Amino acid sequence: MFNNLTDRLSNSFKALQGKNKLSESNIKDAIRQVRRALLEADVALEVIKVFLDKVQEKALGLKVGEGLNPSQAFIKLVESELTQIIGGENKTLDLKAQPPAVVMVAGLQGAGKTTSIAKLARYLKERENKKVLVVSADVYRPAAIKQLAVLAQQVGVDFFPSNINEKPVSIVAKAKKHAQKQFFDVLLVDTAGRLHVDSEMMDEIQVLQKKVNPIETLFVVDSMTGQDAAHTAKVFADALPLTGIILTKTDGDARGGAALSVRHITGKPIKFLGVGEKVDALEPFHPDRIVSRLLGMGDVLSLIEEIGQKLTIKKQKKPLRKWQKGSLIWKICVINCCKWNKWAV
Structure with a gap:
């Protein structure tokens, strides 16, 4: 992720190399280059404007600290503002509830929802030492139920069976009751993929969310769709009380527009990144580490x-x-x- 953007941002910082101080002229040159790099990365326009306005405002009054040159001072400022705009700090799952803590996952079809459930189940089992139960409430695709059953076995967690003749609310109610009896810590609920323009499907998931009352409602979004991913997440965030985002397929996203846009547009934190197809390819989202990787200047920072x-x-x-x-x-x-x-x- 970010390969193309990293190269372009590195070039934009060259505008300040060899300068003795930060001036309005060379700051504008650097910001112009940064703007171009962000546009080419498919970052949402409103995010670019907010970010660059803050950078320009602070850069004009920036005093270059002892031991730093203007280029390093500007990089440090960009790092700080980027970190804030994509989330500030890592936001973990809130599982502080009477067991089982219910986590419901929503998203578009094909975004990687079911695979993300399996990855998350494995993460909670191995990293958080949780006893996890997964259930599919996708009654429109029998293959999705079977897929989750196979993945659950693969990652070593329990699967609660369901079928397409049941109602999603009934499936989850029974799964929750089973989880309580068997002392599971977490119940992960997979839901059917849906488009925000499908009012019937959106009504269904709103009813499900209210009945289930999950402690976490996560939205899975494909990073390959760029800033469209952020706007889609915003529509779902307006319809559902989302608590976080899982950004998938980031290993194939050379631009990074979704990762830089989704937090600001939705107001919801990115909690995890899908970084590959394997079941262990899920990482917690740390804004500071992402920005360091994005700037491609870990040593400089x-x-x-x-x-x-x-x-x-x-x-x-x-x-x-x-x-x-x-x-x-x-x-x-x-x-x-x-x-x-x-x-x-």
């Missing part, structure tokens, strides 16, 4: 961070040196003053 830490340590040592140079009488006065005011020494 680490260097900038190291410089910042050294400067902090340098500032912290100044009072220490002052203390070391002080006379005994001065030190006694300081200690007594601290004691009188109940300060820690």
